[in-house]
Amino acid sequence: xxxxxxxxxxxxxxxxxxxxxxxxxxxxxxxxxxxxxxxxxxxxxxxxxxxxxxxxxxxxxxxxxxxxxxxxxxxxxxxxxxxxxxxxxxxxxxxxxxxxxxxxxxxxxxxxxxxxxxxxxxxxxxxxxxxxxxxxxxxxxxxxxxxxxxxxxxxxxxxxxxxxxxxxxxxxxxxxxxxxxxxxxxxxxxxxxxxxxxxxxxxxxxxxxxxxxxxxxxxxxxxxxxxxxxxxxxxxxxxxxxxxxxxxxxxxxxxxxxxxxxxxxxxxxxxxxxxxxxxxxxxxxxxxxxxxxxxxxxxxxxxxxxxxxxxxxxxxxxxxxxxxxxxxxxxxxxx
Numbered sequence: 001x002x003x004x005x006x007x008x009x010x011x012x013x014x015x016x017x018x019x020x021x022x023x024x025x026x027x028x029x030x031x032x033x034x035x036x037x038x039x040x041x042x043x044x045x046x047x048x049x050x051x052x053x054x055x056x057x058x059x060x061x062x063x064x065x066x067x068x069x070x071x072x073x074x075x076x077x078x079x080x081x082x083x084x085x086x087x088x089x090x091x092x093x094x095x096x097x098x099x100x101x102x103x104x105x106x107x108x109x110x111x112x113x114x115x116x117x118x119x120x121x122x123x124x125x126x127x128x129x130x131x132x133x134x135x136x137x138x139x140x141x142x143x144x145x146x147x148x149x150x151x152x153x154x155x156x157x158x159x160x161x162x163x164x165x166x167x168x169x170x171x172x173x174x175x176x177x178x179x180x181x182x183x184x185x186x187x188x189x190x191x192x193x194x195x196x197x198x199x200x201x202x203x204x205x206x207x208x209x210x211x212x213x214x215x216x217x218x219x220x221x222x223x224x225x226x227x228x229x230x231x232x233x234x235x236x237x238x239x240x241x242x243x244x245x246x247x248x249x250x251x252x253x254x255x256x257x258x259x260x261x262x263x264x265x266x267x268x269x270x271x272x273x274x275x276x277x278x279x280x281x282x283x284x285x286x287x288x289x290x291x292x293x294x295x296x297x298x299x300x301x302x303x304x305x306x307x308x309x310x311x312x313x314x315x316x317x318x319x320x321x322x323x324x325x326x327x328x329x330x331x332x333x334x335x
Contacts, residue, residue: 002029009035014044021047025054033060040066048074049081056085068097076106083112087119102128107138114141118148126152130160133172143175150179158183162191165203174206181210189216196222205235212242220246224254227264237267244271252282259286259297272301280309287317295325303332 008020009032021039024032036058039051052070055063071082083101098120101113114132117125125148132145146164149157161183164176177195180188195207196219208226211219220243227239240258243251255271258264272283286298299317302310317329 002027002031005029006032006035009039014042014047017042017044018047018050021051021054025051025057028058033058033063037062037066040070045075045077048078052078052081053085056088071097071101071109076104076109079104079106080108080112083109083116085116086113087116098122098125099128102132107136107141110136110138110141111144114144114148118144118151121152123152123154123156126154126156126160133160133164139169139171142172146172146175146179150182153183153185155185155187158185158187161188165191165195170200170202173200174202177203177206177210181206181213189214189218192216193219193222196226201232201235205238208235208238208242212245215246215248217246217248217250220248220250220254227254227258230263233263236264240264240267240271244274247275247279249282252279253285256283256286256289256294256298259289259294260291262293265293265297269297269301269304272298273304275305277307277309280307280313284313287313287320292322292324295320295322296328299325299328299332303328303335 005020005024005027006029008016009024011017011020017039021036024036036051036054039047040055042048042051048070052067052074055067067082067085070078071086074082079101083098086097086101098113098117101109104110104113110132114129117129129145129148133142133149136142136145146161149161158180161176161180165173165180167173167176177192180192189211192207192211192214195203198204198207204226208223211223223239223242223246227236227243229236240255243255252272252275255268259268275283283298283301287295289295289298295317299314302314311333314329314333318326318333320326320329
């Protein structure tokens with residue numbers, strides 16, 4: 001197989017050479033390294049780009065050196081391919097290459113340099129990523145740099161992203177909020193909570209989803225305020241879903257409080273039904289609520305669970321003082 005691939009790397013057809021280069025890079029045949037290096041100067045640029053992308057997958061210092069040369073000397077398309085491939089190379093070897101790529105005039109080279117820096121979680125790249133995120137004239141490059149800052153996610157990146165959440169360009173500000181949601185740094189919670197009061201609906205929506213991904217228990221009161229608002233049903237239901245994702249004792253308590261409202265009960269049932277054994281005791285408190293409707297909502301949510309503890313709680317609801325709750329419990333247990 002390896003010998004056949006090596007032979008195809010010298011085929012007269014550029015399409016065949018390109019396909020062979022992909023196979024050689026995927027399998028990493030040692031016999032194919034030298035022929036692949038020779039194709040870095042292939043007369044067909046598509047072949048060059050493909051080869052440069054494959055070099056990063058080869059465990060050979062010559063391949064890394066060839067990829068960095070392509071970044072310095074290749075056409076714009078080849079440079080972009082080289083910048084993309086650097087995501088898979090030892091970061092200690094190529095941090096200076098990414099910096100060089102970030103200064104290239106072609107925006108796709110800068111774009112892929114930013115993406116590779118993010119994949120590498122390269123803290124050394126933060127200064128030039130900040131420059132691209134804050135001032136690059138090409139929006140996709142700014143977005144790629146913002147995403148990279150989120151992937152790196154240290155305290156310095158969180159500070160930079162927080163500043164960008166106030167950018168006058170809505171697209172930039174929204175992407176900065178998305179990036180904050182992907183970091184593990186505790187400092188990201190504050191700007192996300194602040195964004196819940198934004199006049200921009202999309203910023204509020206992104207902030208709610210980001211806080212849910214982070215399971216940010218400190219944000220429960222702020223998210224509950226959105227869930228309590230009536231102006232935007234879609235955002236309200238998203239906030240209820242977020243409370244279910246956070247799933248802290250306080251978040252479950254807020255969901256129980258919303259169960260009495262018919263406009264929210266469907267979303268509350270869905271949020272409660274996703275909970276695990278840890279939350280069952282908190283959910284079970286709803287069976288003691290004075291409101292018959294709340295108890296019915298809790299029974300419906302418990303009936304959708306597949307936990308043994310949920311069945312135990314439903315069994316207690318069979319002795320509820322209200323016919324509607326007892327009937328709902330019987331139906332739930334019969335499913």
